[in-house]
Structures are given as structure tokens and as C-alpha cells.
Amino acid sequence: MRTIICGQFKQETNRYTPGLSDENVYRERECFWGEEAVREHFIGTKVELGAFFDQLDACEECRLVPVMALNASPGPVTAQTVWDLVANRLLEAIDTQQRVDGVLLALHGAMVTEEMEDGEGELLLRLRQRLGPDVPIVATLDLHANVTERMMENATALISCDYYPHTDFYETGLRAARILWQAATGAAKPVMAWKKLPMLFPFVITDMGPIVPLLKKAQALRENGTLMSASICHGFFHSDIYEMGAAVLTVADGERVTAQKGAEELAQSIWSVREALMRKFYSPKEAVKLAMEAETGPVVLADVADNPGSGATMDSVVLLRQLLDMGAVDVVFAAICDPQVVQQAKRAGVGAAVQVQLGGKQAPEITGGPLCCTVVVEKLTDGRFRNQGPVFRGVLVNFGECALLRIGGIQVIVCTNHAQPCDLGIYYHCGINPAEKKILAVKSAVHFRAHYKTIAKQIIDVETPALGCMRPQMLPLAHCKRPIYPLDA
Ligand SMILES: [Zn+2]
DSSP: OEEEEEEEEEOOBOTTSOSOBOHHHHHHHEEEESHHHHHHHHTTOSSHHHHHHHHHTTOTTEEEEEEEEEEOOSBSOBOHHHHHHHHHHHHHHHHHSSOOOEEEEEEOSOOOBSSOSOHHHHHHHHHHHHHOSSSOEEEEEOTTOOOOHHHHHHOSEEEEOOOSSOOOHHHHHHHHHHHHHHHHHTSOOEEEEEEEOSBOOOOOOTTSTTHHHHHHHHHHHHHTTSOSEEEEEOOOGGGOOTTOSOEEEEEEESOHHHHHHHHHHHHHHHHHTTGGGOOOOBOHHHHHHHHHHOSSSOEEEEEGGGOGGGTOOSOOOHHHHHHHHTTOOSEEEEEEEOHHHHHHHHHHOTTOEEEEEESOOSSHHHHOOOEEEEEEEEEEEOOEEEOOSSTTTTOEEEOOSEEEEEETTEEEEEESSOOOOOSTHHHHTTTOOGGGOSEEEEOOSSTHHHHHTTTOSEEEEEOOSSTTOSSGGGSOOOSSOSSOBTTOO
16 A cells, blocks of 8 residues: 655745735635545546546556645735645654655645745755655646746656646646556656756746647647656746746656757747747727627636736736727626725625725726726625536635626626636626626636636737736846846837
């Protein structure tokens, strides 16, 4: 019998978001301690931990020991107390076992804590120091990981998802679990290589443009057996750390030269298309005009920069104000995070008209402040539902208490928790059929595309002033190593 310790610790840190991601913030999304709680939440889900269970519980020789599963919405730096707690629980779990044959973690790769620029690298280092050089440590990463030297030095294999929207966390988890098991049983000897690119990706969507053939190439290297794994990490520039940017990670069985060659070749191919990877965004005025002129709906207006999935405040009303000013009707806006307005609506009750100061509260110097208007309360919900779309499928999400408000021809979903409305469940749970609407406005950069494209006639990316801006040129990046494209030619 072999014992494998597993767990999840994920957060994508936006250093520009005010506040602190403490345990309460983690609890809003996922914060489970101990085997029972972790299994109960994740068994059957199509994310990494669901895959770990599916893959390794089926091995008779494997005893999988889940320790914790934490995941905070992208946002401000993680509290050091949370990081310390996770590290201590993992080390304790290792110490209480007679022997440990491997550690398998679901990480993000862009975590900054109050005291650490490289949360994952530090965690892997602690584990490596405790386990010694021979016990395999395998981790999955989000493709928005900023991979660092320390992460590379202390993991046996790092494996990121391929797609943005992230529709393949489950497959990534399966791959990682297989590699971990092969390493733990001696069936393979994974060796890792990488090539860091001096380049910041502008939130590249993976099902269009020049990234498509590059991903196919990486997948072919895995499928034809040349490599055990090949990952393209885009990096996350809102973390603003020294070792920021894109990277290619490869894993080969026993042969470092093969792994290194694969990484170098893929990195060279990415570098050669760097200009073509840049994206086009519309102003709110252009976008609303295009949406209103469209013959059929739904037209999706993505408020890409106020994406809670990048740590933005999710309370900008710039796009909403534009829709109102131009007289758009048959619109649903999902969603604006404003707990105060939700409570006001709750006190007033369904059917009541209320005077509110909606949104624009968390970073008014950037987003321009709230919208003062009268709204009618149409519905109140608990904000909980299970995702049906391809991103985080099957996972129970929690927007906190929500209010569906009407302002003229526009319905606005106002939520309590900071969570990305990338699943159409946000509309269904309010009793709205989004497919019947002319315009859907959504606070999401890319994830929404996976589910929304099943009903959207057109998708328009709108750039508003917000903390999740999509172009690195818009941020006063202070820590990252230079030169780096596209900040430097
Ligand atoms: Zn990501």
C-alpha cells in the first residue's frame, strides 16, 4: 500500500486589489479541512481534486489522504496566516504517516502572500525539505501561473491546464495523478524542464488565433509519447512579481535533454507569434451601439477589465451607465457585487421601488463611483447553484445573497460575494432564460465564453477602467523583471 497526500490551495493574486484574502474570503468559495469535508465537496466534480479521487481511489495499492482544499476568488494578497496554516497542516499530515510515497496538489501558480512573492514556490520548498529529494511532488497549475525557479526546483512535475476558458481542469488533474502514481511506483522517472519567456500574455483565449496550433503541438508531444507532459503557462501580470510572465514546462521520462528540447522549441514558436497574440477591445459606447444594432440576440457584452476572476472589484457601473444612457432594453447584467444594495433590496422586499447608490464603491478613483438610481426589486435569491457549463462543471458556487433589480429595460443581478458569473446558472437561478434576451452583460474576461457561446449570437469584449485591465501597459507594474514584451520592444 502506498500513501499519497493530496490537497488544493489556489488563489490568483491581484496585487492591485485592495484588502486581504483571509480565511473568511477563502470560505466564501472553498475552504475545507480534513478528508471527510474535502471528499464530500469534490467527489464527482470535474475539477482537479475530482480527478485525483477518480484516478487514484481506483488503484488498489493507493491510499489517498486529502488534507485540505482552499480556493479563493482572485483578489488581494493571501493572508500569511492562511498560508502558514496550509503549510503546517500539510507538514503535520506528512509527519503523522508512517511513510509518504508522494504528494499531489492542485495549485494555481500566481499566489502572492503578505510576506511571499511566490506562495507556491515557498510551499513546494517546505514540502521538499520535509520529504527529501526522492519522494515525488506533483502539482497542477492554472495556465495563468507565473512559474518560478523555486517552483521548478522543488517539484517533480508541474502540469498546467491547456485551455482558457479553463475547461480542462479535470483532464489536467488526471494527467497529474497518473504521473505522480508512475513516479511513486517507479513505473516512470519524470524529469522536468522549462523555458521562461520574457513576455506578458494579454489574456489569450485558447480556441482562436495563433495559440491554437501551438497547443496542438504541445498536445501532440504528449500523445505521441515524446513527453509525459507539455504545458504552456501564460502568466498573470496583475500579480506583479519579479519572475512574471509566460513559460513552457515539459516533463519527460528519464531524459532531461528531451524535456529541454521540447520546452525550447515550443517557447520559440510562441515568441515568433507574440504580436499576433495581442487582442482587440471596444469602448463601452462602440460596444453598446453594436449590440443595439444587432438583428438578433443574445449579444454578449463582456466587461472584461472588471472581471472578478482577475481580482477586479466587480462593482464598476461604467458599462451599465452606458447601456442606460443609450436606452438599451431587454438587457440582463450579470452581475454587480454590492452587498449593501442587496441588503437594501431585501429590507424593501420584492415589488418595492428603492433609491440606491449602486456599485462603484470599492475603487471609485478608478471606476468612477456609484450609479444613483431608483430600482424595482424583482427577486431575491440565496445565490447558490451548481455550475452546468464546462468551466468548474458540477461545482457548487456561492454568490451570497442576490437581488434581481430592474432599472427601466435593464435587469441587474446584484450579488454579495465576489465570484465570476461565467456559468449561465447565474441567470437560471434568477428564473431568467438568457437565450431569450437581446443583450447579456457579464463581468468576465474569458471564462464565460465556454458556456455563453452555446447561446450567444455575438460576443463583444468591452474595456472599461477597472483593476483587471487586460493590457499590461495599463498597470503601473513595479516588480517585474525587465525587459519584457510588450512593455519593452
Ligand atoms: Zn486562470
